[in-house]
Amino acid sequence: MPTHFDGSAREKRSLNLFIKLIRAAASVETRTSGPLTTVGLTSSQFGALETLYFLGPLPAGRLAEKHLKSPNNFTVVISNLEKRGLVSREKAPHDRRVVMIELTDAGRAEVERTMPAYVQTIVDNLEVLTAQEQEQLGELLRKVGRAQT
Template sequence: MRERRALDLFVKLVHASASVEARTSGPVLAAGLTSSQFGALETLYFVGPLPAGQLADKHLKSPNNFTLVITNLEKRGLVRREKAPNDRRVVLIELTPAGREIVEATMPSYVQAIVTDLDVLTPAEQDQLAALLRKLGRADLR
C-alpha cells in the first residue's frame, strides 16, 4: 500500500509538472529559448553573475550538462563568460544587454501564462500546494 501510494503520487507529480510546463512555455518558446536557457537567463537577471557550477546547482543540473546551455546562450550573445575580479581562476556567467532585453520582453507574458494556468487552484490551494512542495523539496531522507 505504501509503495503504491508513493508511486501514484510520484507519477502525478511528474505529470502535473510536465503538463504545467507545456501549457505555460509558449512565451519562452516564442523567444527561441528552451526552459533551461530561460531559467538560466532569469536567474542571472535576478541574482546577478554566477560561476557556472552555482548556476547549474540552482537548476538542479550537473555542471557538465549545463555547460551546453551556457554555451548556446553565449553563441546567441545572451550571456558572456568573464573572469571573476577577485579570483581569476573563477569564470562568472553574466547576462549581456541582449540577454537582459530578452528576459524583460518575455517575462510579463510568461508570468501571465503561469498565473492563468494556476488559476485552476484557489489561492488557498496554491498556498497549500506550495507549502507541501517546499516540504517535499527540502526533505532530507538520510
C-alpha cells in the same frame, strides 16, 4: 495512469503520487512554454537568464546549482545562450579557475521582453487552484523538496 507495480499499499500510494507529481510538472511546463518557444528559448535557458537578471553575475557552477543541474549539463545551456549573445563568460578576477556568467544587454532585454507573457501564462495555468490551494501546494512541495531520506 496509476502504477501497475504490485507492492504494498504504502509503495503503491508513493508511486502513484510520484507519477502524478511528474506528470503535473511536465504538463504545466508544456502549457506554459509558449512565450519561451516563441523567442526560441528552452525553460532551462530562460531560467538561467531570469536568475542572472535578478541575482546578477554568478559563477557557472553556482548557476547550475540554483537550477538543480550538474555543471557539465548546464554548460550546454550556457554555451547556447552565449552563442545567441545573451550571456557572456569571464574568468573571475579573484580566482582564474572560476568562470562568471553575466547577462549581456541583449540578454537583459530578452528577459524584460519575455517575462510579462511568461508570468501571465503561468498565472493563467495555475488559476485552476484557488489562492489558498496554491499556497498549500507550495508548502507541501517545499516539504517534499527539502525532505532528507
